[in-house]
Amino acid sequence: MxxxxxxxxxxxxxxxxxxxxxxxxxxxxxxxxxxxxxxxxxxxxxxxxxxxxxxxxxxxxxxxxxxxxxxxxxxxxxxxxxxxxxxxxxxxxxxxxxxxxxxxxxxxxxxxxxxxxxxxxxxxxxxxxxxxxxxxxxxxxNQPTIPSLSAGLVGINCKMYRENVGNSQEIGRRSMGVRMSGCAGVELVHLALGRRVAYISNLSPWDYAAGGAILQTFGMKLSNFNGEPLKFDGQEQFLAASAPIYDEILAIALNTEK
Amino acid sequence: MxxxxxxxxxxxxxxxxxxxxxxxxxxxxxxxxxxxxxxxxxxxxxxxxxxxxxxxxxxxxxxxxxxxxxxxxxxxxxxxxxxxxxxxxxxxxxxxxxxxxxxxxxxxxxxxxxxxxxxxxxxxxxxxxxxxxxxxxxxxxNQPTIPSLSAGLVGINCKMYRENVGNSQEIGRRSMGVRMSGCAGVELVHLALGRRVAYISNLSPWDYAAGGAILQTFGMKLSNFNGEPLKFDGQEQFLAASAPIYDEILAIALNTEK
Incomplete structure (x- = not known):
């Protein structure tokens, strides 16, 4: 190898x-x-x-x-x-x-x-x-220490944010701020290095394959925005975050917060 | 000097x-x-x-x-x-x-x-x-050549975009894309170098003073989001762009498009 x-x-x-x-x-x-x-x-x-x-x-x-x-x-x-x-x-x-x-x-x-x-x-x-x-x-x-959604920045796709897909505006509001760089690679590197707490976008397999391998090495979670496995087939709404924040964001997105 | x-x-x-x-x-x-x-x-x-x-x-x-x-x-x-x-x-x-x-x-x-x-x-x-x-x-x-709003990227403040202040969502839609870097200096440098066509945010004098001096050197326009001169006193909603695009954006913001 x-x-x-x-x-x-x-x-x-x-x-x-x-x-x-x-x-x-x-x-x-x-x-x-x-x-x-x-x-x-x-x-x-x-x-x-x-x-x-x-x-x-x-x-x-x-x-x-x-x-x-x-x-x-x-x-x-x-x-x-x-x-x-x-x-x-x-x-x-x-x-x-x-x-x-x-x-x-x-x-x-x-x-x-x-x-x-x-x-x-x-x-x-x-x-x-x-x-x-x-x-x-x-x-x-080393795996970054990411305390909570409220303590970090979230990368969100512009159109999904504008249309408030998955309550993404509320997800942004609970974070320290929203960033839009226009590049999945930039965002996934930020996430792997602890400069972001999550990334939400509309991605194709080549957008998330490399970053996904790296984030999974750190035990981070990635899936479509319904929490289902990515299909590596066509464009999907995408969520990646470290484990506890992933669960917190998915609950906001799916309106299943307790 | x-x-x-x-x-x-x-x-x-x-x-x-x-x-x-x-x-x-x-x-x-x-x-x-x-x-x-x-x-x-x-x-x-x-x-x-x-x-x-x-x-x-x-x-x-x-x-x-x-x-x-x-x-x-x-x-x-x-x-x-x-x-x-x-x-x-x-x-x-x-x-x-x-x-x-x-x-x-x-x-x-x-x-x-x-x-x-x-x-x-x-x-x-x-x-x-x-x-x-x-x-x-x-x-x-050299002064950048910026053809039109539709050909470039726009930096927009997250909260203003979320709340659609000054039809900023429509301004973003007509552009090639919205970027949020979280730093006025980064955005104003992008604008001066032709990597953005406009920047819309909520700024204090220290956020726009340096960039304003540079942009005005290129004949670009900056003002509050109503088209009035910046006051250098407290926070204001802010627009900067090269001259024709500034007029186009202000017309969208103020609903005065012909």
Missing amino acids: QILINEMKRWMVEAGENLKKALAKESLEVDTKSSRTDLVTNLDKQTQDFLIERIVSFDSTANILAEENGKHALSSMEGRVYVIDPIDGTMNFVLEGENFCIMVGIYEDGEPVLGFIYNVIKEEFLWGGPSIGVYLNEDRV | QILINEMKRWMVEAGENLKKALAKESLEVDTKSSRTDLVTNLDKQTQDFLIERIVSFDSTANILAEENGKHALSSMEGRVYVIDPIDGTMNFVLEGENFCIMVGIYEDGEPVLGFIYNVIKEEFLWGGPSIGVYLNEDRV
């Missing part, structure tokens, strides 16, 4: 260097997908192709589930599955030039093995998995 | 180094002010005292308007006024350890002279004023 970890980090950092160069040249080709705010660039596609080529060369048994180029569905999570988001936070990539991530999650028969989240501009690489622990760049990271 | 600029940057970077050291030691003393989410730390107060001491030693005519220690009101903006936010984004300072700024705005009889925003962890220093232009660290920054 150590060779795979080292290789994966090397590929992702190399992919990140290419993204930095592309940003410096200001020659992005931007298209829309499902809506005017659902962006994809030539770099999303190129980065995904680059990662898939490296992964498949290394592991000929690899199954791939990835955001672009028609790789967005798999018939099952059986075997070893690499879940790839070549640019998580494409809108930020285009409009901010920062706060975007490259992410890969590795699952074995649906169980998390490894997660890799690389915040390209910050050069902050969070990676790990249940059998090895969690690391930020080269340093071991 | 060059000596003042160099000294101010030096003081603010030194203050930032002290904040980094304090974060590394994890010994913050955190108190609340007006509400449970309005935080102040021993470092806010120490940083402000440090900056005031340096400023007054350099300029004995300095009037001071600053967030902490009872310096939060002035009878007028006559003469030379230094408006200081020792830690903008105290909540982020405490809970994220990043996304906070040290800010100083200098005004002469109410007119902007210089603004300084130092994002401590990013080591990103935006500074400038009408007579000298705008600089990011040592590089001259």
Whole structure:
């Protein structure tokens, strides 16, 4: 596994260097997908192709589930599955030039093995998995101590917050504040490092696969916003938090508070 | 003025180094002010005292308007006024350890002279004023090209967005997305660099003084959310944007769209 970890980090950092160069040249080709705010660039596609080529060369048994180029569905999570988001936070990539991530999650028969989240501009690489622990760049990271919803910040998806899905406005009100970064990877890293107490959004498998492997290493909980297991199939409303806060938030969302 | 600029940057970077050291030691003393989410730390107060001491030693005519220690009101903006936010984004300072700024705005009889925003962890220093232009660290920054509300991101205060103050939900809907960073300095730097098209929040003079001097250098507009001049006296609902987008947003906010 150590060779795979080292290789994966090397590929992702190399992919990140290419993204930095592309940003410096200001020659992005931007298209829309499902809506005017659902962006994809030539770099999303190129980065995904680059990662898939490296992964498949290394592991000929690899199954791939990835955001672009028609790789967005798999018939099952059986075997070893690499879940790839070549640019998580494409809108930020285009409009901010920062706060975007490259992410890969590795699952074995649906169980998390490894997660890799690389915040390209910050050069902050969070990676790990249940059998090895969690690391930020080269340093071991300990499970954060998160006292309560009322003591921390919550990342919430803009549209879900506006429409008060799952009483998300009340969840925000009970916290220390709501943050919207526009990037699942940024939020899940914050959560793993104790800078957030929860993250609520509308996510696809490539948005949560890497972060999910890392958060589960810390015993944190993630599910759809009804408390049911994530399906790794299409977009779902998503909740992640450390165990006691997860239960507190789900009770607010489902109106089952005692 | 060059000596003042160099000294101010030096003081603010030194203050930032002290904040980094304090974060590394994890010994913050955190108190609340007006509400449970309005935080102040021993470092806010120490940083402000440090900056005031340096400023007054350099300029004995300095009037001071600053967030902490009872310096939060002035009878007028006559003469030379230094408006200081020792830690903008105290909540982020405490809970994220990043996304906070040290800010100083200098005004002469109410007119902007210089603004300084130092994002401590990013080591990103935006500074400038009408007579000298705008600089990011040592590089001259050009006025950003911002095409329309529909093409960019808008920073909006969480509570104002939740309560739909000034139709802010509709403003967000027409944009490419809403961001909430919890730090006025972060948002105003984004706006000055073209990573945002507007910023809407509830701000005090020390939150907007530095950024205001910089944005006005670029001909951008800022006012209260009714389009009236900012008072530099207490908290106000605030709007900043480049000129055509400012007008578009104000028309949505005031229901005066044609």
